Amino acid sequence: MIDLEEIRIVLVAPSHPGNIGAAARAMKTMGLSRLYLVSPESYPHAEATARASGADDVLARALVCQDLDEALRGVTLVLGTSARARSLEWPTIPPRQAAERINAESGGEAAIVFGRERSGLTNSELERCHYRVHIPANPEYSSLNLAAAVQLLCYELALAAEAGPVDDPTPAISEEDPREAYAEQIEVERFYVHLEAALAEIEFLDRENPRQLMRRLKRLFNRTRLLRTEVNLLRGILTAAQRQAKLARGG
Template sequence: MVETTHPGNIGATARVMANMGLTQLCLVSPRSFPDPAATARATGADDILEQAKVFDSLEEAVSDCGCVIGATARRRSLAWPLLDAEQAAARLVVEQQVTNCALIFGPEACGLSNAHLDLCHAHLRIDVNEAFPSLNVATAVAVMAYEFRKQSGLGALESAVQSAEEETPMTMGEFDQLMTHMEIVLSKTAFLSGPKTKLLRKIRRLLLQGVKSTQEVNILRGVLTSLEYALGVSDKQPQKRAQRGVQNTAKNSAKNNSTTPT
C-alpha cells in the first residue's frame, strides 16, 4: 500500500489478508502507522500489522521482486500490459513459485502515479461499473486476495512455472540498475538528444516485457559496457556478464517466495 492516508484502511486490509491467508503487508510512506484506527479495523489481525514492513519509497519496497503488478482505475496515455483481476491472480500464482511478487495499491484520493506504475510489469484494472469505477482500497485488496486464493487452489499454469525455474528471475532492483546504465550510455549518443522522459518510459515498458531473468540483464549490461568502451567514454574492458551470471546462478538454491500486497 503506497502513501495510504487513512490508517483504518490499513487495518481493514490486514483483516481481509488474514481472511484469505495472506501475511506479508508492506507500507510505503503511510501518513500514520502504527495507529489505533488501524488496530481497531484489523479486528484481530494484529499479527499482520505488527509484522508489516514500512518503506520510504516504492523502489525500495519492490527492489527484490521479480513480478510487480500495480492497480489503477484510470486508463493511461502510455499503453502498458493490462490485466483483469482473474488474469492478475493467475500470473501471481505462477510467478510466486520462482520469485518474490508484489501487488501494489495507491493512495485513496488519486491512486498510483505514472512514476509508480512505471515500476510495474503489468497493470491491474478490476472490472467495475464504469459510471462509478473507484473502489475503496481495502475493498480492492479483498477482491484480489479472494481471486489469488481461488487461483492458488487450481494449480494454474504448471508448465509456465517449470519454464520459469530454468533461469533466475530478474528483480526490479536489477532492472532499475539496467535502466540507469542504459540512460547513461544513450546520453552519450544522439539518440537522447531531445526530450527523453517519454522515450525512456517506452524503452522501460519494452524491456519489462522482454527481459525476464538475471542472465538476460547481464547480457544487456555487457552490451552496454561494450558500447561504452567502443565510444571511448570508458576505459573499462567489457566483461562476460552473461557467463558470470549463469555461473553464479548455478550456485543458488531455490528460495521461499511470496506474494505481498504493497
C-alpha cells in the first residue's frame, strides 16, 4: 500500500524560489511532506515562504542536496518527469500509472524527480530513473509550471493512497529477507560505474566512441528492477572478468 510519508518529491536545480514554496503548498494539500532540493539557485528565500501559504512545515523539513545521487540515497523506485522526448526513449508512463506503480510496490522508498524550469532533466539524470513520467498536454502549448506539475502528481498519489493496496506485478522474491529486496538506486549507480569500467577493460566499450551503449544497458537493467543480491552477483562477474582481462594482458 502506498505510504505518502515514504515518497520524496525531488526538485532538481529550481531557479525560482517562488516555485519551491508553491511546490511545498501543492504537496501539503495532498498529504505529502518530504521535499528534496538539489542545488537550488536561491533557497532559503522569503518568496518561497510567501508562496508556501502556510506549508512552512514542509519547507522547514526540506533537505538541500548537492547532487541527485544524494537526494536519491535510500530510494528503490525513481520516476522522472519530462515533457521532452529523447533520441533513445525511456519507459514512459502517465501520472496515474506512475501513482499506481508506486502503490503496487511493497517496501522501499520512492522518489518523483522534477527537472529545471527551463530545460527539465538531463539525459544523465533521467537515466537514474526507472520510468519517465509524461503529463499529456496540448501539443501546441505543452509548457507546465513546475508547481502545477508537482500538484498534478501529488493529486494522483493521494488518489492512489485512498484507493488502497494493489498487487505488485513485479514483487521482490522475499519481502522478509532484506538481501532479496530491490537494490537502492545508489547501489545500481555504483554497478553502472563498475560495468562501464569493466566493458572498457575487456575492450567491448570504446570510451572514445561509446555511442549509446551505456544508455541502452541502463535502460535494460532499470526495466528489470534489480534486487540487491543480483547487483552483488553481477558485480562479482564483472570483477572476475576484469581479473581475467588483466591476466590475459600479462598483468
